[in-house]
Amino acid sequence: MRFCRFFADPIHPGDARLTADASRLGVVRGDGIHDVTAVLDALPALRWPFPREDQVIANFATLRPRMEDLADKSPAIPLAKVRLLSPVANPNKILLGVANYPEHVAATKKQPREHGMFIKATSALVGASEGVELRNTERLTVHETELAIIIGKKGTNIPKERAFDYILGYSIGMDITMRGDETPSYNKSFDTFGVLGPWVVTREEITQPNNLDIRLWLNGELRQDETTSRMVLDVPSMIEFASSVMTLYPGDIFMTGNPKGASRIAPGDMMLAEIESIGRMEVAVRAEKKS
Numbered sequence: 001m002r003f004c005r006f007f008a009d010p011i012h013p014g015d016a017r018l019t020a021d022a023s024r025l026g027v028v029r030g031d032g033i034h035d036v037t038a039v040l041d042a043l044p045a046l047r048w049p050f051p052r053e054d055q056v057i058a059n060f061a062t063l064r065p066r067m068e069d070l071a072d073k074s075p076a077i078p079l080a081k082v083r084l085l086s087p088v089a090n091p092n093k094i095l096l097g098v099a100n101y102p103e104h105v106a107a108t109k110k111q112p113r114e115h116g117m118f119i120k121a122t123s124a125l126v127g128a129s130e131g132v133e134l135r136n137t138e139r140l141t142v143h144e145t146e147l148a149i150i151i152g153k154k155g156t157n158i159p160k161e162r163a164f165d166y167i168l169g170y171s172i173g174m175d176i177t178m179r180g181d182e183t184p185s186y187n188k189s190f191d192t193f194g195v196l197g198p199w200v201v202t203r204e205e206i207t208q209p210n211n212l213d214i215r216l217w218l219n220g221e222l223r224q225d226e227t228t229s230r231m232v233l234d235v236p237s238m239i240e241f242a243s244s245v246m247t248l249y250p251g252d253i254f255m256t257g258n259p260k261g262a263s264r265i266a267p268g269d270m271m272l273a274e275i276e277s278i279g280r281m282e283v284a285v286r287a288e289k290k291s
Contacts, residue, residue, distance in 0.1 A: 001027060001064065001067070001068070001201075001202045001205070002027065002028035002029075002199045002200065002201050002202070002205075002279075003025065003026065003027050003028065003036075003067065003087060003199055003200055003202075004025075004026050004028055004033060004084055004085075004087045004197070004198060004199035004200070005023045005024065005025060005026070005084070005085040005086060005087050005089060005127065006023065006024050006026050006033060006082040006083060006084050006085060007022060007023060007024065007082065007083040007085060007129075008024060008035075008077065008081070008082050008083075023085050023089070024037045025037045025039065025040060025056065025067075026077070026082075027067055027068070027070075027071035028079075028199050029071065029076065030076075031076075031078060031079050031080075032076025032077060032078060032079065033076065033077045033078075033079060033082055034070070034071035034072075034074045034075070034076055034077070035070075035074050035077065036066075036067045036070040036071055036074065038070060039063050039066045039067050039070060040056070042059075042062070042063060042066065043055050043056070043059060043063075044059070052092045052249050053090075053092060053154065053249040053250035053251050053252075054088055054089055054090040054091060054092075054249075054250055054251025055090070056089065056251075057088065057150065057151075057152060057168055057250040057251040058153075058249075058250035058251065060152065060168060060250075082129075083127075083129035083130075084127045084128045084129045084197050084198050084199070084281070085126070085127035085129070085130065085197075086125050086126055086127040086195075086196045086197065087127070087150075087171060087196060087197060087198075087199050087200045088125075088150060088171075088196060088200070088251050088253060089251075090122075090251060091122050091125065091251045091252050091253045092122075092249040092251060092252050093119060093122065093246075093249075093252050093253075094119065094120040094121070094122055094124070094125065094194055094252075094253045094254075094255070095117050095118070095119060095120075095242055095252065095253070095254045095255070096117060096118035096119065096120055096146075096175055096184075096188065096254075096255050096257075097112060097117065097118075097146070097231075097233065097238060097254070097255065097256045097257030098112055098115035098116065098117060098118055098257065099111070099112050099115050099232070099257070100112050100231050100232050100233055100238075100256060100257025100258075101226070101230055101231060101232065101257060101258070101259050101260060102230060102232065103260045104257075104258075104260075105232060111232065112232050112233045112241075112257070113233070113241060117241075117242060117245075118184045118185060118188060119185050120175065120185065120188045120189050120193070120194050120255075121185070121189035121194075122194075123189070123191060124188070124189050124190060124191060124192065124193040124194035125194045125196060125253075126191075126192045126194065126195055126196075127195070127196065127197045127198075128195060128197040128198050128281035128282060128283050130192065130195075131192065131283055131284040131285065131286055132174075132176050132192045132193065132195065132265065132271075132283060132284070132285045132286070133190075133191065133192045133285075133286055133287070133288050134265075134266070134267060134285065134286070134287055134288060135190055135191075135288045136178060137266065137267060137287050139178050139179070139180060140178070140179040140180075140264055141176065141177065141178045141179070141264065141265055142176070142177055142179060142262040142263060142264055142265065143174060143176060143216060143218065143223070143224075143262055143263065143265050143271055144174065144175040144176070144177055144258035144262050145172070145173075145174055145214055145215075145216040145224050145258070145259070145273045145275075146172075146173045146174070146175055146214070146255040146256050146257055146258055146259075147170060147172075147173065147209065147212060147214065147228050147235075147255075147256045147275060148170060148171040148172060148173030148196055148253055148254065148255050148256070149167055149170060149209075149235060149238070149239070149253070149254040149255075149256065150167065150168045150169050150170065150171060150200050150251070150252075150253060151166055151167065151168065151239075151248045151249065151250060151251065151252040151253075151254065152166060152167055152168030152169070152203075152250055153165075153166055153168075153250055154247060154248065154249050154250060155243055155247070155248050156243050156246070156247040156248065157243055157244060158239055158240055158243040158248070159240060160236035160237050160239065160240040161236070163235065163236035163237075163239035163240055164203065164235075164236060166239060166243075166248065167203050167235070167239070168200065168202060168203060168250070169200040169201050169202040169203050169205075169206075170200070170201050170203070170206055170209060170275075170278060171196050171197060171198075171199065171200050171201070171253075171278065172195075172196070172197060172198070172273050172274075172275050172278055172279070172280075172281055173194070173195070173196055173253065173255035173256075174194070174195035174196075174271070174273060174283060175188060175193070175194065175255050175258060176188070176190075176192070176193040176194070176195065176265070177193070177262075178190065178193075194253075195273075195281075195283050196253060197281045198279055198280070198281040199278075199279070201277065201278050201279075205277070206277045206278070209228065209235045210228055210229060210231065210234045210235055211227065211228060211229045212227065212228045212275055212276040212277060212278075213225075213226070213227050213274075213275070213276040214226045214227065214228065214259055214274070214275050214276075215273070215274045215275075216261070216271060216272065216273045216274070217271070217272040218263060218265065218269060218270075218271055219269055219270055223261045223262075223263050224259050224260070224261035224262070225261065226259030226260065226261070228256070230259075231256060231257060232257075233256075233257075235256065238254060238256055239254070242254060265285045266285065267285055267286050267287040268285065268286075269284070269285040270282060270283070270284055270285070271283045271284075271285065
């Protein structure tokens with residue numbers, strides 16, 4: 001299954017109506033989206049303190065049959081007529097792999113486990129149609145395109161042999177980063193610097209996540225062209241590594257590391273990211289509107 005969050009009206013990036021209350025849940029089939037938002041009525045009622053996990057992801061196994069049924073009965077909305085939001089609404093955390101391709105190991109002279117992990121603020125999370133907004137246009141800011149893992153159930157100290165049991169699916173992640181001497185979590189956590197989309201592809205549809213082609217075009221020019229088979233830590237090893245430190249919750253996002261080819265982005269640019277078996281998404285870059 002492929003599922004997404006979307007807004008059905010033609011709106012502009014940054015529009016105030018792009019809120020959780022206005023978003024819809026959809027099942028993606030071909031070039032159409034089937035609105036299955038009614039399934040959200042089946043989510044459990046919550047009281048404070050709220051759970052740490054994303055509720056759709058945490059209850060996905062229960063919701064899925066009803067989502068399939070609603071998709072069968074609802075008309076398809078053309079993808080071209082919607083605005084795609086992050087398919088995960090409420091991650092507990094966004095984790096980022098470090099130096100996970102051979103070129104970065106050679107440059108830093110450290111293996112990924114020696115670096116640890118970066119953490120990006122969840123407030124940075126947006127969908128493809130919301131775009132990337134640059135607050136400091138004079139600073140060097142780059143695109144980083146990565147396979148994103150969506151955690152499906154709670155776990156800690158997960159051995160890599162069981163790692164796939166904890167994965168709901170995969171998406172395209174863009175870890176936008178402002179270069180500089182500040183801490184990485186600061187440089188990576190500006191609003192809109194965590195793009196996820198265009199949808200989540202559930203685990204059973206991608207049997208070889210460690211062998212997927214990744215590409216990114218900037219204004220039509222190919223800048224990144226890589227395969228996940230060259231990752232130093234593969235997908236299950238990353239789950240094992242992260243869960244050795246912290247509990248993973250349904251909806252957590254793990255971006256698996258940036259391939260070579262990251263380059264500067266500026267207002268007016270258009271990025272096109274593609275990962276084999278997932279799809280592609282266009283992401284526009286704009287300058288922050290000063291009040």
